[in-house]
Amino acid sequence: MPAMTAKKLCPDALFIKGSHHEYSHYSRIVTQIIAASVPHYEKASIDEFYCDMTGMDKFFGVSAYTQQLREKITKETGLPISYGLSPNKLVSKIATNEAKPNGFLEIPAGKETAFLWPLTIDKIPMAGKQTQQQLHSMGIFTIEQLAHTPIKNLEHVFGKWGHRLWEKAHGIDDNPVESYSEQKSISHENTFNDDSNDLNFLGKELVRLTEKTAFELRQEEKITGCITVKIRYEDFTTVSKQEVIDYSALDNVLLAKVKDLFAKLYKKGKKVRLLGVRFSHLVPMTLQMNLFNNETEKLDLFKTIDNIKNEFGSGVIQKATSLPVSDKKKKQ
Numbered sequence: 001m002p003a004m005t006a007k008k009l010c011p012d013a014l015f016i017k018g019s020h021h022e023y024s025h026y027s028r029i030v031t032q033i034i035a036a037s038v039p040h041y042e043k044a045s046i047d048e049f050y051c052d053m054t055g056m057d058k059f060f061g062v063s064a065y066t067q068q069l070r071e072k073i074t075k076e077t078g079l080p081i082s083y084g085l086s087p088n089k090l091v092s093k094i095a096t097n098e099a100k101p102n103g104f105l106e107i108p109a110g111k112e113t114a115f116l117w118p119l120t121i122d123k124i125p126m127a128g129k130q131t132q133q134q135l136h137s138m139g140i141f142t143i144e145q146l147a148h149t150p151i152k153n154l155e156h157v158f159g160k161w162g163h164r165l166w167e168k169a170h171g172i173d174d175n176p177v178e179s180y181s182e183q184k185s186i187s188h189e190n191t192f193n194d195d196s197n198d199l200n201f202l203g204k205e206l207v208r209l210t211e212k213t214a215f216e217l218r219q220e221e222k223i224t225g226c227i228t229v230k231i232r233y234e235d236f237t238t239v240s241k242q243e244v245i246d247y248s249a250l251d252n253v254l255l256a257k258v259k260d261l262f263a264k265l266y267k268k269g270k271k272v273r274l275l276g277v278r279f280s281h282l283v284p285m286t287l288q289m290n291l292f293n294n295e296t297e298k299l300d301l302f303k304t305i306d307n308i309k310n311e312f313g314s315g316v317i318q319k320a321t322s323l324p325v326s327d328k329k330k331k332q
Contacts, residue, residue, distance in 0.1 A: 023047075024225065024246040029077055031180075037069050043180040045284050046223070046247050050089050052177040063106055070104060086112065090173035093125055112171025117144035124168050131165075134158070143169050186220070187228075188213045189276030195234040197271045206262055209277040210255045222282045223249045229261040230276035241265040242280075249285060 027046040034041050040052040053062045070081045080102035084095025087109045095105040107115045140146050147169035154162030188209050228242035241261050
């Protein structure tokens, strides 16, 4: 549950503050170890990975190799590592959750239902509280009961999701491991009608580009771990500078780094023809971010603003610092 809710329910509890910097730092270390150890992997969040071990049984015992990988990560990071080894992503994820904390489970091919069916339906990924309540109203409490429910009954209540629930109950999942690439990015840039060395104007443009890129980042339910600022001068000389950051999707955090990179990169007095902002090292936004209470509250604020923009247009809410002086007067 959100930390604020927990505090209300248990006001005398002691809360240990998480370190976003350390979380991001160790995520990168684990990523590097996995990238060097397996042929094909997907970074599903900042602390969750899928590894496709297909073909490795020809050279290694997959079970033994996976255990060795876990031991290697623990040895090099000191972190507890849990994993599930199975024929597909769905069963592996559920097995990993059941193996926590700091354990592992192997579910051989053909044994998927033997593992799944004793579990309750809340163990199914993406089956939220509303889905659980509807299943309970149908007398379905375990995955086995779900598996034995006719597909047509489930589709009558849930539509296409009902068929997918039935497949999940049978351990059926053909979703591939999607290769993770640090090159995936979101960016925006603008070429000016007139070259400018007006720092006030350039600063407003940085705010506008950052806000626009951050909005798109959150729309894709992603967080970024690397920021790049690009400058093209009037003579068409193009330079850029990037830095790794703690994973974030917050305007204030991203904008602070964008401004810092611009200050380090910009040659004072030179006229600028183009500015660009790029976010890369993208990973899915997940509930793990709730470890950092203040950031969760800020993220909720920015998502609320995003929803307003989606409904009424992107120009309905803008940062005052990104508006021309004449527009500011109009807003006042």
